[in-house]
Amino acid sequence: MCGIVGAVASRPVQEILLEGLRRLEYRGYDSAGVALQTEKGIQRCRRTGKVQALADALHDQPLQGKTGIAHTRWATHGVPNEANAHPHMSADQLAVVHNGIIENFEELKQELQAQGYEFSSDTDTEVIAHLLARELNKVSSLHTAVANIIGQLEGAYALGVIEKSDPSQLVTARKGSPLVIGVGMGENFIASDQLALLQVTDRFMFLEDGDVATLTAEQIIVTDINGAKAERKVSQFEHGVSAADKGEYKHFMLKEIYEQPEVISACLEGRISGDKLLEQCFGARAASIFDQVKQVQIIACGTSFHAGLIAKYWIEELVGIPCMVEVASEYRYRTVVIPQGTLFLTISQSGETADTLAALREVQSRVLASLVICNVPGSSLVRESDLALMTNAGPEIGVASTKAFTTQLTALMLTTIALGRRHNLDAQTEATIISALRKLPQQVEQALAMDADIEQMAGAFAEKHHTLFLGRGTLYPVAKEGALKLKEISYIHAECYPAGELKHGPLALVDKDMPVVAVAPQNDMLDKLKANLQEVRARGGELFVFAGSDRVQAEEGTYVLTMPECEEIMQPVLYTIPLQLLSYHVAVLKGTDVDQPRNLAKSVTVE
Ligand code: G6P
Numbered sequence: 001m002c003g004i005v006g007a008v009a010s011r012p013v014q015e016i017l018l019e020g021l022r023r024l025e026y027r028g029y030d031s032a033g034v035a036l037q038t039e040k041g042i043q044r045c046r047r048t049g050k051v052q053a054l055a056d057a058l059h060d061q062p063l064q065g066k067t068g069i070a071h072t073r074w075a076t077h078g079v080p081n082e083a084n085a086h087p088h089m090s091a092d093q094l095a096v097v098h099n100g101i102i103e104n105f106e107e108l109k110q111e112l113q114a115q116g117y118e119f120s121s122d123t124d125t126e127v128i129a130h131l132l133a134r135e136l137n138k139v140s141s142l143h144t145a146v147a148n149i150i151g152q153l154e155g156a157y158a159l160g161v162i163e164k165s166d167p168s169q170l171v172t173a174r175k176g177s178p179l180v181i182g183v184g185m186g187e188n189f190i191a192s193d194q195l196a197l198l199q200v201t202d203r204f205m206f207l208e209d210g211d212v213a214t215l216t217a218e219q220i221i222v223t224d225i226n227g228a229k230a231e232r233k234v235s236q237f238e239h240g241v242s243a244a245d246k247g248e249y250k251h252f253m254l255k256e257i258y259e260q261p262e263v264i265s266a267c268l269e270g271r272i273s274g275d276k277l278l279e280q281c282f283g284a285r286a287a288s289i290f291d292q293v294k295q296v297q298i299i300a301c302g303t304s305f306h307a308g309l310i311a312k313y314w315i316e317e318l319v320g321i322p323c324m325v326e327v328a329s330e331y332r333y334r335t336v337v338i339p340q341g342t343l344f345l346t347i348s349q350s351g352e353t354a355d356t357l358a359a360l361r362e363v364q365s366r367v368l369a370s371l372v373i374c375n376v377p378g379s380s381l382v383r384e385s386d387l388a389l390m391t392n393a394g395p396e397i398g399v400a401s402t403k404a405f406t407t408q409l410t411a412l413m414l415t416t417i418a419l420g421r422r423h424n425l426d427a428q429t430e431a432t433i434i435s436a437l438r439k440l441p442q443q444v445e446q447a448l449a450m451d452a453d454i455e456q457m458a459g460a461f462a463e464k465h466h467t468l469f470l471g472r473g474t475l476y477p478v479a480k481e482g483a484l485k486l487k488e489i490s491y492i493h494a495e496c497y498p499a500g501e502l503k504h505g506p507l508a509l510v511d512k513d514m515p516v517v518a519v520a521p522q523n524d525m526l527d528k529l530k531a532n533l534q535e536v537r538a539r540g541g542e543l544f545v546f547a548g549s550d551r552v553q554a555e556e557g558t559y560v561l562t563m564p565e566c567e568e569i570m571q572p573v574l575y576t577i578p579l580q581l582l583s584y585h586v587a588v589l590k591g592t593d594v595d596q597p598r599n600l601a602k603s604v605t606v607e
Contacts, residue, residue, distance in 0.1 A: 471499060
């Protein structure tokens with residue numbers, strides 16, 4: 001999704017802006033641009049493709065200035081070309097970068113065109129530039145102009161604006177799209193997330209919806225949605241700066257896969273004691289809310305949705321109350337029946353996914369309470385939910401989610417315990433689960449030790465065009481997540497079915513050119529699953545099985561990798577690891593852009 005960076009300083013900012021854009025590359029984008037206040041007025045440079053193309057252009061013709069804005073664009077309105085790339089300008093007077101979508105831009109555009117404003121792009125953003133220029137005929141302050149026009153914008157926005165007559169200021173505003181202010185020493189910044197600015201500061205201010213802020217090198221003035229002066233707290237970035245570097249790893253994704261033992265421990269830290277969950281980790285209000293929960297509605301997107309599917313098995317089995325799971329993009333638009341006592345549980349790595357946030361806002365007033373399982377402190381979902389449990393995975397840069405997923409599962413198991421205590425879960429089962437959670441980091445470590453074997457297995461996939469993933473029970477969503485990983489980063493078509501459904505359609509696809517991946521731990525479903533795998537072999541399909549016992553035998557056409565031992569309840573976490581490694585190695589063999597796969601974005605902040 002689009003990324004914004006802005007800086008106002010007493011030193012040249014071109015390189016700061018470029019570095020910020022590089023750090024936002026993980027969000028996904030298709031063009032990039034900057035605009036700076038120079039001696040010759042506002043000058044801009046835009047390029048399609050990678051930030052490096054922009055950096056090369058600026059290397060040849062640098063822009064000198066101490067105030068500027070920059071942007072990576074992920075096309076929504078208009079194709080990815082230079083004319084549609086941000087910043088957008090109104091004549092040479094002002095420049096704007098925008099993340100979000102202005103839903104009423106067509107009406108606004110017609111009105112502005114009728115008044116003589118000329119448009120040079122197909123974007124919704126350009127209307128903001130012209131609206132501001134028009135407003136500046138009436139008011140002299142850029143801050144007031146921004147505050148006045150945002151009322152006309154329907155939709156979501158995070159904005160950065162510079163205006164020619166005052167090169168010492170940058171004005172920003174947000175509603176529904178992420179934006180942070182980086183607070184420096186004699187310089188200040190804006191960005192779509194904190195990672196973009198860790199090179200220059202580790203202190204951040206979060207704006208509320210409807211806020212407008214003016215930044216100069218020395219100060220930050222914020223007004224709220226009513227135009228009143230507002231104080232916004234400054235907080236310190238919580239993770240080490242190194243969390244955002246690749247270190248010795250070739251890709252962020254691989255680094256993040258390998259971080260899983262450590263971050264699962266971090267997710268458990270301070271939340272379990274002896275053989276018990278410390279329920280206070282959900283916040284002071286949690287106990288009285290959990291007492292009233294009669295069912296759970298889980299809403300999420302992408303990988304986070306898969307975590308929700310697994311939690312459904314856990315909640316219905318261990319708590320004994322109903323649990324529904326749905327993707328946010330469907331739920332938010334249909335008529336939903338919300339039974340009394342519903343805990344509305346959102347799961348989100350970023351805390352900014354537009355559909356998930358919209359679903360929360362849609363039902364907030366009709367549910368018992370909302371809880372978010374999230375990885376980004378201060379994000380919109382965290383701020384707007386009644387309760388939050390942070391996953392503590394640290395920054396996840398690879399677009400394909402890995403450590404965020406396994407820590408979500410860890411946090412969801414803690415949630416299951418908290419709810420289960422009030423229903424079917426006795427102290428002994430709680431102790432067994434806590435003990436299983438404690439062993440998990442080490443077991444994940446052992447699964448990571450299978451890397452070399454998995455790398456070898458990857459060779460069988462690199463030339464294939466289609467694959468099928470199978471699992472049963474909680475391992476079905478794990479297989480779904482494995483298929484998603486493979487298609488996201490290797491661009492190989494990967495389907496997933498609950499193995500019992502094979503004979504209802506997918507068997508027709510099976511032949512020697514369609515490798516079939518199965519997750520087959522030792523559990524009650526193993527015999528059923530083995531029968532399903534026989535159905536595949538009988539049709540000449542090649543099997544790649546991650547198995548938990550010696551009851552799945554390797555033979556011609558069946559490749560078996562034996563997984564480390566683990567408690568049944570934790571199998572979904574452990575069996576995720578080899579599937580992550582498999583997709584990673586297949587993608588490396590195919591030479592794709594592992595950390596920034598084509599057409600995808602890390603944080604989908606527009607619909
Ligand atoms: C995008 C990302 C996925 C992620 C999904 C949901 O599609 O590429 O990795 O699972 O959004 O994001 P969230 O931040 O809400 O978990």
